[in-house]
Amino acid sequence: MNGLPPFETHRVENQPPAFEPRDLWADDxxxxxxxxxxxxxxxxxxxxxxxxxxxxxxxxxxxxxxxxxxxxxxxxxxxxxxxxxxxxxxxxxxxxxxxxxxxxxxxxxxxxxxxxxxxxxxxxxxxxxxxxxxxxxxxxxxxxxxxxxxxxxxxxxxxxxxxxxxxxxxxxxxKAGITLGMGMTEKQGGSDVRANTTTATPHGEGYRLVGHKWFFSAPMCDGFLVLAQAPGGLTCLLMPRRLPDGERNGFALMRLKDKLGDWSNASSEVEFRNALAWRVGEEGRGVATIIEMVMLTRLDCMLGSAAEMRMALAQALHHARHRRTFGKALVDHPLMANVLADLAIESEAATAFALRVARAVDRAPRDAGEAAFARIATAIGKYWICKRTPAFVNEAQECLGGAGYVEESILPRLYRQAPLNSIWEGSGNIQCLDVLRALAREPDTRAALATELESVAGREPAFDSFVARLMMDLPHAAEAGARNLTERLAVALQASVLLRAGSPAASAFIGGRLVDQGHGWAFGSQPGIAAADTLLARALPA
CATH class of the missing domain: 1.10.540 (Butyryl-Coa Dehydrogenase, subunit A; domain 1)
Structure with missing residues (x-):
């Protein structure tokens, strides 16, 4: 229009192709x-x-x-x-x-x-x-x-x-299919649900709830499991959204939480105004009733964190294979390959451990040893895998540079999401105290840990030495050292699963997590991970 020919300022090149579509099952x-x-x-x-x-x-x-x-x-x-x-x-x-x-x-x-x-x-x-x-x-x-x-x-x-x-x-x-939410914590109590003040007053075949919940998860659901103080003590109840006659139940959503992440899902605050609910379990046994649910939701915290690690790793490796710097693919630089291989090791260990716990949950009704293992391993894994995820996702972001910090990438969403599972269903300290409680009050959990770790004895001297020291320390566990003990249990269990699987990641995991070789704490600081190319090829098919 102005008489000048159209022009381009530059060509777009050296950019990776779109990540999707990918087959998340075939790739993993x-x-x-x-x-x-x-x-x-x-x-x-x-x-x-x-x-x-x-x-x-x-x-x-x-x-x-x-x-x-x-x-x-x-x-x-x-x-x-x-x-x-x-x-x-x-x-x-x-x-x-x-x-x-x-x-x-x-x-x-x-x-x-x-x-x-x-x-x-x-x-x-x-x-x-x-x-x-x-x-x-x-x-x-x-x-x-x-x-x-x-x-x-x-x-x-x-x-x-x-x-x-x-x-x-x-x-x-x-309705033939429904979804269910939960309302456990209140303003004054948080993780200390015994401090709840919401009351459940017997009324006909049910109860009437009066009070509030500070976190009322997924408020669009058809029903909600809540904890409230009944005449016999803290009790678990099922509160429907709609009453059997179709009328709204007596609760009011006050506002939605403005959260760091988890944006696709709604979390809310709620007030109960004579809401109808039905008892689940005995009066006064609310915490005991919830425990079985908590074991399953904590397993899903492990799985969610492992999944976030997996997607972050896949994004970083996909980018590094297609991006060229200083004359060669980013993944071909030894230091970057070392970082990615270390992430691959961590990701596989998280997934392998979470699926091992899933097997224990699957077999728990028929196998007392597996039930004991599931009981303690969910707390151990929930603490450690969820604790590792934020640093993991941040390292993956760094592999993409600035591109990993913009919303067009999935990595900012993963980074916002990464801390959630360490908070939800009991924070890190709650998990570690639960580990101590299980070891002290449920001897079969200690026996289950010993059985699991001893099942791969003799395959790696460094692993055997680490486990020997760990088992000697178990009887002397104290609250102040609960995090240290839980972390050591977690990495030992992850190593045992990798050893049993014959994974090529096992030796590098043991060398980087169980053995003090003078390396740093950041991912990629373990010098010269052996067979990095093999680990990366295993992590994501080219």
Whole structure:
């Protein structure tokens, strides 16, 4: 128009191709081996189907679900109180895909041996596409066995386990599939739920709740497990969103939490105003009732953190293979290869340990030793894997440089998400104190740890030496040293799983985590990781 020819200022080059579509199952050798090793091989076809879906459609729409955050609508346009949470359609598609493929219920609606392992792998795959929806999915999954103990609540358990997603705000009788949330903590108590002041007053066949919850997770769900003070003490109750006659229950959502991450999911504050609820378990046994749920939700914290590590590693390695610096691919620089190999080792150890715990959960009803191992290993793994994730994701961001710090990359979302699992379901100190409590009060947990660690004795002298010192220290565990002890237990258990698997990551993991060789604490500071090329090829097929 101005008489000048069109021109370009530069050519776009030396940029990696789009990460997606990728098959998250086919790409993840460590996950596939772990599922096979821990007893979930019968579900391989189901996992393959979900891995392809998660790495393509679900990965793409995860950006939409997080960009357009949930909105609270307390009233409709006529002034009626509705307490509704509105979501981007991508959220509902993510939930539909997860529910129908078994992320929230495979363990219960197809309870053959290995179902918990396969369900854990499904959760691991889903979490890589979107972490926020994992919150209602894991709570729905964890609530089923508790509700099944109450004959009057069997319909709730069956609908929660069903591979169906129905987001409509209707009473249970009108829905074949439901989701469940939780409300445990209050303003004055936090992790100390015995300080709760919400009251549950007997009323007919149920109770009436008066009080509040400071964190009311996934307020769009059809029902919620809450803790309240009944006449017999702290009690677990199921509170429906809709009453059996279709009317709204007596609670009000005060506001949604403005969170660091977890943006696709809504978390809220709530007040109970004579809300109807039904007892789950005995009065005064609320904490004991919740414990079984907590073991399952803590396992999902491990799986979620391992999944965040996995996606961060895959992003970093994908970038490093395609980006050229100083005349060669970024991955071919020895220092970068060392960093990536160290991340690959950590990621595989996290995934392998989480799937080992899933096997223990799967076998716990039939094997007392596995039940004891699941009891203590969930607390150990929840502490350590979740604690390692923020530093891990940050290191992966650094591999991309500034590109890893902008929202068009998934890494900022992963970085915001990374601290959550170390806080949710009990912070680090809570986990470590739980480990001490189990060791002191439940001798079978100590025996289960010894059995697990001794099963690979004689394969690596450094491992044997580390475990010998560790077992000598167990009887002298004190509260002030609980973190140190839990960390040592965690890395020993991770090493044992890698050794049993015959993983090429085992020796490097032991050398970098169990042996003091004078290296630093940052990822990549272990000098000259042997077979780095092999580890990177294993981590993500080119």
């Amino acid at each position: 050798i460590a996950l596939r081996e772990a599922v096979d090793r821990e007893g979930g091989a019968a579900f391989a076809a189901r996992l393959a189907a979900y891995g392809a879906l998660a790495g393509d459609e679900l990965y793409r729409i995860g950006f939409d679900a997080n960009r357009d955050r949930p909105r609270l609508r307390t009233h409709d346009r006529f002034g009626h109180r509705i307490d509704a949470v509105e979501f981007h359609p991508a959220y509902h598609r993510l939930m539909e895909a997860a529910k129908t493929h078994g992320v929230a219920g495979l363990s219960w609606h197809d309870p053959q041996p290995g179902a918990h392992v396969a369900r854990a792998a499904l959760s691991h795959l889903h979490h890589q596409a979107d972490a926020g929806t994992s919150c209602p999915l894991t709570m729905t999954h964890a609530a089923v066995p508790v509700l099944r103990r109450e004959p009057a609540l069997a319909a709730w358990a069956d609908a929660a386990a069903a591979p169906l997603y129905d987001p409509r705000d209707l009473p249970l009788a009108d």
